[in-house]
Amino acid sequence: MTAPVPGQPPAKSHVVAMLLAFFLGGIGGADFYLGHVKIAIYKIxxxxxxxxxxxxxxxxxxxxxxxxxxxxxxxxxxxxxxxxFAVSIWVFVTLIMVILRKGMYGTDSNGQPLV
Incomplete structure (x- = not known):
């Protein structure tokens, strides 16, 4: 784990993002956690x-x-x-992208990689 950078919020956990995507994916749990608020609101x-x-x-x-x-x-x-059905596919794709750290799910909304 790297030391926190002054002035930057702490890095987000990859495991927490995966758990939120699995259990609260339909209401955008991982998206809210990673700071992708618009995407989470669209899901809701x-x-x-x-x-x-x-x-x-x-x-x-x-x-x-x-x-x-x-x-x-x-x-x-x-x-x-x-x-x-479309939302469920969207949630499943989000879960896979969080697991693989692909696209916008490899970092949080500030561009910090997940730890």
Missing amino acids: VALVVGYAFIFIGGIMGINVETGQPNMAGVVISGLGMLIL
Whole structure:
């Protein structure tokens, strides 16, 4: 471990970044930790939008009078599931990039390498 540089924040831990990416990847845990706040907020927004579409589609999904499925609700729920699937792929790719220290996940937002 290297000595801290005066005036610079301490280096971030690679192990902590991996654990945050694994356990809190869907809400951008590793991104917040590494200082990539915009990316983390985008992940949260995509997650909320996906769940909102599923919820709204579920409410619209069944016609109360006939008990038959409503196609608009099914389509909206399906769109929500596609959004959540895309977020899950994004989270998995982020985890792999953190493990391999590739791209912006090799350093924190200040450009310091992970230790």
